[in-house]
Amino acid sequence: MNIRNIAIIAHVDHGKTTLVDKILHATKVFRENQETGELIMDSNDLERERGITIFSKNAAVTYNDIKINVIDTPGHADFGGEVERVLKMADGVILLVDAFEGPMPQTRFVLQKALQLNLKPIVVINKVDKPNCRPDEVHDAVFELFFNLDATEEQLDFPTYYGSGKNGWFNDSLTEIDNINPLLDGIIKYVPAPKVAEGPLQMQITSLDYSSFLGRIAVGKVSRGSIKENQQVALMQADGTVRKLKVKELYVFEGMGKKKVAEVVAGDLCAVVGVDDFNIGDTIADADNPEALPVISVDEPTMNMLFSVNNSPFFGKDGKFVTSRHLRDRLMKETEKNLALRVTDSEDGDSLVVYGRGILHLGILIETMRREGYELTVGQPQVIVKEIGGKKHEPYETLVVDVPQEFASKVIDLVTRRKGEMLVMETKGEMQHLEFDIPSRGLIGLRTQMLTATTGEAVMAHRFSEYKPWKGAIPGRNNGVLLSKFQDKTTGYSIDKLQDRGTFFVDPGEDVYAGQIIAEHIKPGDLVVNATEGKKLTNHRASGSDDATRIAPKTLLTLEECMEYIQFDECIEVTPNFIRMRKVILDEEERKKVAKQMNAQMA
Known part of the structure; x- marks a missing residue:
């Protein structure tokens, strides 16, 4: 089959979206003189402002008559839910690693998910033009990571490419060239063509798109059979219900957009119009003998917040949507596409409890809502506590901090005061690399203090690890x-x-x-x-x-800083133009x- 499906995974800021830019340019998706700017795939306003990817996106390019479906994924741990579901569409992954920083917590997490799905990995060591970079050491660290994650013999035999996304070159050695063709050749050589099983139609919906003309569009990979325009299909939902529907229109990805087609065969990614009221994880199957695929499982949320109507004296002065019904409808709509989010009713009728992956995950949701004209009040973020074996357990995270050596003692002091335990301390060039095990509660408000103590030099990343016994009280804000x-x-x-x-x-x-x-x-x-x-x-x-x-x-x-700043008896009033504590x-x-x-x- 002349199709390759590949997802690009990496820790935040290691250069995924820049690599996608280079692939789009190298395969002549744009005209020679077309102004495209940078980070083409980050199309959402919030993504552009913050310089991070929040939603995974698809593009398709043609290289040597072979179609390559490229999936760009977020790098922040808080958006891990996005990565988990889109990996189902891929047959291989490009694991991008910074030539100085090496594997980071998010690298470990996404790689583990990819290896469990038995995807073929290609390792790309990016930013080899940076001073102090150590590509050979990083390559050894990546191999060690694969080994620790129980990779198979075949997965351990991964091809490695070196280069600089910013300067537009990738090669299978450290020799600088002027294009990324060796990497594109590697994708075609090492990533297997989609495995197609015999049998009637099966397609799992792994993400959704929305158009004001066509409504909700189901996106996924056809895993067997083929899907045609005007075909009668069965939509098989997670709760066991089966509904008969008709496919109105079919699209495949081409360049940055989509192209209308009459039929899509197994192995390709497609967008289906006409299937309303679906959820991510549902299966579109043959109408006569429907068979469902296993439902996508996403890691549980670790944090919750109370969302309620704005009841301040300035209520209704600023926003368009201010009632509890508006709030409920908007949050329920969000749960359809944001798999890592859960919404439940609170004890009083006017409030909802929203569960998410972390402060950034919930902060982006609140920021999106205020830009849409919503007014709301949000309470202090709380971690989700579980009873395990009759004992109180709380979520713990692996925290990684890279900091100049003169600030290392301040960082260790800050983290240990918040009940963190140091696991690793090693020197990387001029930086000190520290790893801690810390309760998730201890991370709330830590970033601001850390940046103040290290004059903004600390680079911090964290990733949920497991639930462990409750660690006791953690000191909050010192000042009133x-x-x-x-x-x-x-x-x-x-x-x-x-x-x-x-x-x-x-x-x-x-x-x-x-x-x-x-x-x-x-x-x-x-x-x-x-x-x-x-x-x-x-x-x-x-x-x-x-x-x-x-x-x-x-x-x-900022909104996230306010969320980390407030105490249990305080809340934040969020309106389109103001954020007040x-x-x-x-x-x-x-x-x-x-x-x-x-x-x-x-x-």
């Missing part, structure tokens, strides 16, 4: 917060007088309300302050007293009452 006393606009006069009390999150002239967090206190404990008082103007002016107030600019926190109970007297009751219960 300053809360607004009144609802009004802040004034420069008040903020100037309060600057020695804390670091402000608001500028003069911003609307605030009672109970909103406006600054971080310099001491533990919260303080209610009046930041809305204006200067009393009199007829007498003393010389020098009207000098311009010198106010430090406000500290800007606040107390769950806005009234000061009410908060004191609740605090008294809690203290009495604990005593």
Whole structure:
């Protein structure tokens, strides 16, 4: 068969999307003079802003009369659910590894999934033009990783290519050339053509696309038989129901887009129009003798957050969708395509508990919703605790930190205070490579502290490992917060007088309300302050007293930083234009009452 299906997997920032760019250019998908920019596959606004891939995507190129379906996957651990399902469409994987950093936690995770599916690996050691790179050592480390993951003899005999995606060359040796043809030849040589079983139609839906004209489109790989336009098929769902449907239109991937066809044979990837109300993991089968494929299993979520309607005094001023029904419908729609996400009802009717893979996973969902015009309130992220053998267990993660040697002791101190245990400490060039086993709770808020302690030099990555017994209390935020006393606009006069009390999150002239967090206190404990008082103007002016107030600019926190910053009695108000932190109970007297009751219960 003249088809090769290959997924590109790697740790974040090792150069997957750049490699896809080079493959698209090398196979002449674009005209000679066409302006394409960089990171062509990262088409979503959030992906472009953050420089990360969030959704896996397909492209198809033709090289030496052979069609290569390329699947670009995310590198962040929080989007592991995307990678797990799309690997089902591939017959081989390109494992991309940075020539300096070597295998990282996410490399291990995605490689393990690929080896379990028995996919043929090709190792590409990228960025060999970087200073301090160590391609030979990295190659040995990759081999060791394969061995530790119980790879078969055949998988251990993997071909290796070296090169630089940025400079546009890949070769089977360290000799620099001016193209990536050796790698494309390697894909055709080493990746097997799709294995096609005899029998009637079977196709598993592994991802979905959406078009405002055609509605929901099912995407997957035809694993046996063939699928034709206007054919009657059976949709077999995870709960055992079988529905008869008709295929309206069929598309295969071509370049960056799709091409309409009348029939797709086994082994190729295709998009099917006309199959509504499907879920990822369902099977499209022959109408007369339907057989289902095994349902895709995705790792469980490790974190949850409470999503509820915005109940602040500024409710409804900013967003289009503000009711609990809007919120529920949007979250349920998200679970259809976001496999690692779960949504359940909370005890009170207005809130929903959303389970995800980590802070970034949930943060991207909230950011997407606010851009669509939703207003909501989200609580502090909590880890999911399980009872195993009558004992309380919590999720643990493997944390890897690469940091200049002079900061290593600070990093070790920060992590051990959060109940982390050091497993590995080794020197890589001028950097110290540290590996820890740490409870997932300990990671919340760690990144900000780590970057402050290392002047932004630390490179941090983590990956869920397993559930282990509960480790006890982990210290949270050290400092309290300053809360607004009144609802009004802040004034420069008040903020100037309060600057020695804390670091402000608001500028003069911003609307605030009672109970909103406006600054971080310099001491533990919260303080209610009046930041809305204006200067009393009199007829007498003393010389020098009207000098311009010198106010430090406000500290800007991103959504993820706010999620890591808040404590259990605080929440975040998210609207299309504002992100405000606040107390769950806005009234000061009410908060004191609740605090008294809690203290009495604990005593």
